[in-house]
Structures are given as C-alpha cells and as structure tokens.
Amino acid sequence: MGRINSVFKLPVELRQKLNTQLRDNNFSDYVYLESWLKDEGFFVSKSAIFRYAQSNRLEILGLNEDEGYESSLPDMRARCLESAIAINHDGDIESVLKDADRFLKWIYLG
Template sequence: MPPRSKVATLPAEVKAWLDQALAENNFSDYEALSAELTERGFAISKSALHRYGQNFEERLSALKMASEQARAVVAAAPDEEGAVNEALMRLVQEHLFKLLMTDRDQIDLPKVAKAVAELGKASIAQKKWQAEVRAKAEAAASEVEKIAKKGGLDAETVAEIRREILGVAR
C-alpha cells in the first residue's frame, strides 16, 4: 500500500488554505505553493502538490458540471412535486445500504448513522411538503369549481379547469 499523501496529513486550516489557493491560482504555480507550505513548516514537494491538485481539480470540475446540469434540468423540467429530490434520497439510501453491507470495517458508523438520520428527516419533510402542496391544489381546485359553477360554466369546462390545477393528465 502506498504511503499516505502528505497533503492529506495537513491540519484542516492549512489544507483549507491550500485548496483555496489552488482554486484561486487556477491549479498552477505549484513551486510557490510548495515554498509557502515550507515557510509554514510543511515540506511538500511541488510534484506531490501537483498530484493532489490534479485530483482536486477533477473533483471540482465534476462538481461544477453536476451543478450546471442540475440547474439545466430544473430549468427545463421544474420539479414541483419533489420527484427529483425523492429519487436522490432513494439513491443515497441505496448507496449507504451497499456501503454498510460491503465495507463495514472501513466505515465511520457514527457518520453513517447521522447521514441516515438526516436522510430520514429529509424524507419526512419531503412527504409533508408534498401533502401540503396536494392539499393546497385540491383546495384551489374546489374553490375554482364553486366559482365556475356560479359563473355558469358547463361541467366539462369545470372538469378541465380542475384537471389543469391538479395537474391530472387527460
């Protein structure tokens, strides 16, 4: 097994500074970063920084791409019922379950337990929100139905308005 990366052993505040400096410098000038770390008491070669920087840049790029794609999906198909969020929660649940089944000795059980608890809270909040949205839509549809009947609309028009409000396919 290869030795642990020197960057991974940096204190959190120094690593946070390094990550920010890498991003601000557009993942370049590793010699200057190495010199700065040496001044701070951490001897890390420019090659080691470059290896870390490449990996970090790839992860950051993937995260930016995922964020851009998520924005595009939301813009193209607004998710008023929370289906995307629900699907994401199920995906995370599935991955956590697989993690528990395969890597039991290598996981931080308190962190996984916290993630499961947070996921449960999010799921409950999602269901509550969906129920509230459905109730509001139903109330609005019923109110429009009352108003429409007073205005002399025929049953077919009232049904069409109700379907539009509730989002029911024809």
C-alpha cells in the first residue's frame, strides 16, 4: 500500500487555503505552492501537490462525485459564464458563450 500524500497531513485550514490557491491559479504554478507551503512551515513537494490536485480535482472545485456531475452543473455553468464575461467583456454574446462552454469542457474533461 502506498504512502499517504503529504498534503493530507496539512492542517485542515491550510489545506482549504491550498485548495483555494489551486482553484484561483487554475491548477498551475506548483513551484509557487511548494514555496508558499514552506513559508507556512510545511514541506510538501510540488509533485505531491500535483498528485493531490489531480486526484482530488472535483472536490477542490466544489463538485461532489457521490451526487454526480449533474447536480453541480447549473452552478458550474454560471461560474463559467461569469469567468467568460470577465475576460471577454467587449465581445459579443456568441464569443462569450463559446468561451464559457470551453471552460466547462476543460473542468469536466480536463
């Protein structure tokens, strides 16, 4: 049996902050996250953070696999639309909707 990912050894509050950082940075910049956790007093490798992020992506995004994707779809669609409007505020509605759809596919399909 494999070892427990060191991210799970973090205090719950810090792991919640890490989840927020992962969402805000679109699951990227693992070097920064490793450094940030070190500044907080915990050594967690960027590889461990990456493995944690990949295997817990739905939970980090606030989706619950037990309830199924469909239960969170309306909320996630709204979030994607808000994001698309924020980055494409001068575009027409078709380009905003296309961007929102692209974001949604990225979330569910990776």
